[in-house]
Amino acid sequence: MLVKYRGSYEKVAMGLLSFIPDLKDLNNLTNEMTLYQKDESHVLYLWKNKDNDFSGVVGVEVADKYIVVRQISLIPSERGTGNSLEILDELHQLYPDQNMMGSFDTTKLVAKWTEHNRHLNTEV
Template structure:
């Protein structure tokens, strides 16, 4: 289940985002969190698994008809359990009227997710 980022989740969010190679540096990570906070159309969502642990995070930028997935990552402990697809499913439910798209880093995952679902909105 997705939970909208709030300051209480900062350490968890930073930990999850640090699994992304380009965000390993703490100053880069902090500036990325500030970037998401700077505009209302940018959001981070943390994802909890069935055992009620935060194990994933997705960063999005919302436009008129689309939601661009800028970052998505999951804890290495659950990486082979299809968590990314579950996150994208929940994101699609949250933004049901919009098409989910990726950026350069996330497009391959989005394409695989769309093929699994037999769609592309």
């Protein structure tokens, strides 16, 4: 389940974002958090797993006709189990009228999600 970021989640969000190599540096991480806190077009969501624990984070840039998935990060035990695709499914539910695009770092994942959904839609 995606939960929109708020200030009380700052430490959790920073911890989850720090799994991203570019955000291991505290200055980069702080700048990224500032972007999500001050720029209304950038939205950060924390993801809760089946046990209701915060286990991932996804940052998006929202525009009228599209959203850009800027980064997505999961704790190590949640990786490789389809959770990234589930997060993208939930994002699509939040933004059903916008096309989903990936950033340089997330393009392959978004393409995999798009292809996965294309197959699901043709099987129905």
